[in-house]
Amino acid sequence: xxxxxxxxxxxxxxxxxxxxxxxxxxxxxxxWITYYKLVNFIISSRNVQWNFNIVATTHALLLTSMxxxxxxxxxxxxxxxxxxxxxxxxxxxxSICLGYFIYDTSWCLIYWSxxxxxxxxxxxxxxxxxxxxxxxxxxxxxxxxxxxxxTEISTPFFMFRWFLREAQMKESLLYxxxxxxxxxxxxxxxxxxxxxxxxxxISYPDCPPLVVELSLLAISAVSWAWVPSLCKMFFYxxxxxxxxxxxxxGTSHVETKVPSLV
Numbered sequence: 001x002x003x004x005x006x007x008x009x010x011x012x013x014x015x016x017x018x019x020x021x022x023x024x025x026x027x028x029x030x031x032w033i034t035y036y037k038l039v040n041f042i043i044s045s046r047n048v049q050w051n052f053n054i055v056a057t058t059h060a061l062l063l064t065s066m067x068x069x070x071x072x073x074x075x076x077x078x079x080x081x082x083x084x085x086x087x088x089x090x091x092x093x094x095s096i097c098l099g100y101f102i103y104d105t106s107w108c109l110i111y112w113s114x115x116x117x118x119x120x121x122x123x124x125x126x127x128x129x130x131x132x133x134x135x136x137x138x139x140x141x142x143x144x145x146x147x148x149x150x151t152e153i154s155t156p157f158f159m160f161r162w163f164l165r166e167a168q169m170k171e172s173l174l175y176x177x178x179x180x181x182x183x184x185x186x187x188x189x190x191x192x193x194x195x196x197x198x199x200x201x202i203s204y205p206d207c208p209p210l211v212v213e214l215s216l217l218a219i220s221a222v223s224w225a226w227v228p229s230l231c232k233m234f235f236y237x238x239x240x241x242x243x244x245x246x247x248x249x250g251t252s253h254v255e256t257k258v259p260s261l262v
Contacts, residue, residue: 016091021135024092028099032059036103049115050166052107053159059100060155066093067149075142078197082204086134086141093145098131123222130215140212143201147219150194157182176241183234190223 016024032055039051071078074089105124108117134144157178164175198220202213 014088015085015138016088020088021091021095024095025099025102028096029102030099032100032103036107048111053162056104057156057159059097059104060152060159063093063097063100063148064152064156066096067145067152070142070145071149075145078146079200079204082143082201083139083206084142086138090141090145091135093148094131094135094141097148098128098135101128101131126218126222130218133211133215137209137212139209140201140216143197143216147194147197147216150189150197151219151223153189154182154185157185176237179233179237183230186230187227191227194223195220 035058036051036055039054040048043051043054070089070093074087076084101124105121105128108115108121108124131144134140160178161175161182164170164172164178169175198216201216
């Protein structure tokens with residue numbers, strides 16, 4: 001029996017209204033704040049950074065999944081209709097993402113005295129500006145959700161890295177394997193595929209206004225900004241692992257620092 005591909009997918013197409021976008025962003029912001037408060041209540045024994053990173057990991061997993069659904073069922077095929085008017089599924093994903101980054105940036109500023117992370121705040125402010133531009137101009141939301149998938153797919157592994165370090169497992173085999181997966185996904189999707197896709201969007205005929213093009217270029221610039229540190233981490237880890245006689249016993253001592261990406 002032949003299955004109809006779109007029969008099981010709810011029809012929510014159509015251009016989003018300003019009220020739809022504003023409402024979605026507000027609900028998203030409220031939901032992330034509530035979720036963070038709930039995590040703090042349930043896991044009160046942990047510090048705020050731990051609970052904050054649980055929320056960040058949830059966001060990465062959720063946005064990766066939602067953007068994949070958009071790419072599979074709602075967005076046009078890759079490299080086609082790259083500058084069309086925004087549709088509700090993609091606008092919803094961007095609105096949820098925007099609400100999260102407003103919450104995330106606010107948290108960073110509230111706890112600035114304890115966690116001074118300039119690059120993290122700058123990265124999030126740029127992301128807020130980019131998403132706001134795409135939603136306000138009304139074009140390229142579908143292309144942006146494709147880019148979100150490429151940029152977020154490596155983030156859960158980065159967050160898992162942080163949790164492993166907090167659990168004093170940075171010398172374990174699991175920690176090293178996770179590092180290599182994170183590096184591979186970041187370079188493959190966020191740097192190479194992401195840059196290739198952004199270039200195709202901005203060079204597409206009848207492309208969106210200059211402000212959208214600059215915003216998409218900023219996404220690539222942010223991704224490339226961490227490449228030197230990541231490469232340094234990768235090759236330093238390779239060197240240490242090659243000189244180690246027994247990784248599983250914890251005799252290797254690999255100290256690497258990766259800048260915050262979320």
